[in-house]
Amino acid sequence: MNEATRTELLFEAFATLADTLVAGYDVVELLQSLVDYCQELLEIDSAGILLANDRGELEVVASTSEANTLVEIMQLDADAGPCMLSFRTRAVVSVPDVDVDAERWPDFSATALAQGIHSVYAIPLRLRETTIGTLNLMRDSPGELNYQDVRAAQALADVATIGILQERTTRDAIAIRDQLQNALSSRVVIEQAKGVVAETGGISMDAAFARIRAHARSRQTPLSVVARQLVRGELRL
Amino acid sequence: MSGDPFRVASDALSGVGERVSDIARPFVRFLPVSGASVSTFGAFLSAETISATDDRAGRIDELQFDLGEGPCWDALNTRRPVLETDVANSAEWPAFTRAIQGENVGAIFAFPLSIGPLEIGAVDLYSDRPGSLTPEQQEQTVALSAIVSRILLRHAVAGAAPSPTSTFSRRLVHQATGMVLAQLDTTAEDAYLVIQARAFSDNRSMRDVAEDIIERRIRFSALPDEGAP
Numbered sequence: 001m002n003e004a005t006r007t008e009l010l011f012e013a014f015a016t017l018a019d020t021l022v023a024g025y026d027v028v029e030l031l032q033s034l035v036d037y038c039q040e041l042l043e044i045d046s047a048g049i050l051l052a053n054d055r056g057e058l059e060v061v062a063s064t065s066e067a068n069t070l071v072e073i074m075q076l077d078a079d080a081g082p083c084m085l086s087f088r089t090r091a092v093v094s095v096p097d098v099d100v101d102a103e104r105w106p107d108f109s110a111t112a113l114a115q116g117i118h119s120v121y122a123i124p125l126r127l128r129e130t131t132i133g134t135l136n137l138m139r140d141s142p143g144e145l146n147y148q149d150v151r152a153a154q155a156l157a158d159v160a161t162i163g164i165l166q167e168r169t170t171r172d173a174i175a176i177r178d179q180l181q182n183a184l185s186s187r188v189v190i191e192q193a194k195g196v197v198a199e200t201g202g203i204s205m206d207a208a209f210a211r212i213r214a215h216a217r218s219r220q221t222p223l224s225v226v227a228r229q230l231v232r233g234e235l236r237l
Numbered sequence: 238m239s240g241d242p243f244r245v246a247s248d249a250l251s252g253v254g255e256r257v258s259d260i261a262r263p264f265v266r267f268l269p270v271s272g273a274s275v276s277t278f279g280a281f282l283s284a285e286t287i288s289a290t291d292d293r294a295g296r297i298d299e300l301q302f303d304l305g306e307g308p309c310w311d312a313l314n315t316r317r318p319v320l321e322t323d324v325a326n327s328a329e330w331p332a333f334t335r336a337i338q339g340e341n342v343g344a345i346f347a348f349p350l351s352i353g354p355l356e357i358g359a360v361d362l363y364s365d366r367p368g369s370l371t372p373e374q375q376e377q378t379v380a381l382s383a384i385v386s387r388i389l390l391r392h393a394v395a396g397a398a399p400s401p402t403s404t405f406s407r408r409l410v411h412q413a414t415g416m417v418l419a420q421l422d423t424t425a426e427d428a429y430l431v432i433q434a435r436a437f438s439d440n441r442s443m444r445d446v447a448e449d450i451i452e453r454r455i456r457f458s459a460l461p462d463e464g465a466p
Contacts (some may be wrong), residue, residue, distance in 0.1 A: 195418070
């Protein structure tokens with residue numbers, strides 16, 4: 001990617017994220033856009049976002065692939081891995097070679113390596129004293145993320161975090177928690193909808209999600225609304 | 238306001254909770270019947286009278302289990318209500334009809350209890366005098382039977398098939414729930430129950446069953462014998 005294209009794409013990413021932040025926006029859709037832009041803009045192979053639920057556990061809310069293999073890796077990461085560490089310490093955690101750190105997080109490392117993931121970069125989604133989750137960037141080869149990518153990823157993560165926490169003060173901590181919990185709850189109905197479309201269309205979960213999302217985008221309807229229609233049988237895709 | 242008897246009955250059902258021994262009572266509240274019983278039997282649950290409003294209702298259930306014939310069997314097998322409006326002059330179930338001669342039963346109605354492919358059991362209703370149920374009463378009984386099916390199934394699998402605890406397992410179960418609800422053309426709640434029941438009867442975890450569903454190794458269809466004469 002040359003520098004001009006990259007800059008253009010970055011502008012587009014910020015513009016789109018900003019657009020998503022108008023009143024009544026869908027948190028899942030916002031975070032899905034964020035991981036998609038990360039994959040497009042950065043030298044990475046996959047990305048995912050985990051949000052803390054009301055019990056303080058991290059849950060995958062968006063990822064570049066809806067294949068269960070990737071989701072499982074990130075969920076293991078959330079239990080004991082760089083992602084969990086980043087959330088706890090509220091700092092960036094870079095694991096340039098998963099193999100080297102394998103003993104530290106055996107379950108996560110073994111599963112990640114088995115799927116060909118060799119380096120991980122975890123960025124906390126944090127604004128001042130509030131940390132709502134992490135952005136996870138993964139690559140199929142070992143090595144540090146280059147400086148430009150680190151900056152771009154940090155900027156994208158910040159925009160999304162600020163967006164979610166916008167106009168809210170610590171006074172609204174409960175409102176924020178509710179909103180994030182809603183995003184995670186809407187994941188339930190999105191998963192069910194994926195199942196419905198996978199079954200009726202005879203396709204994979206990943207393809208089912210792509211179909212649902214394309215429909216949501218073309219109708220400018222939140223993902224969770226489309227998902228609910230599918231689960232209730234009011235819509236067929 | 239006296240209130241709609243059906244509504245009163247269905248409200249009573251939603252309040253049954255864990256006390257399934259009372260589950261037959263709401264039926265006698267809105268139907269012109271003398272007694273009711275609810276029992277589980279079939280391929281999935283063991284034969285047992287769960288609730289009976291009186292001794293006679295209990296005996297009618299037991300006789301059908303002992304003899305292996307009767308309206309409740311036919312109701313579950315065909316998944317349709319069976320209405321015997323005049324037991325004394327019935328040509329159906331000769332052994333059963335003979336056995337209940339002393340009970341002074343005029344009419345018997347049996348309604349199937351099932352969820353998707355799962356056989357749960359039946360509701361047996363009897364009346365002292367011959368007679369039938371109006372189409373509206375039948376519809377209402379079917380609606381109430383659907384609620385009873387869910388209560389009984391939840392009761393049967395409670396604790397035996399614990400819900401998945403890990404986030405990733407839950408995600409798989411949600412996906413499988415979507416597939417099953419499409420297969421059975423039902424609600425997410427029922428599809429979840431069907432998966433739970435399958436895990437219970439196979440003595441496996443819900444996650445394992447969910448993975449089999451997602452990998453298309455397990456498929457559900459509403460009626461396994463659909464299309465049979």
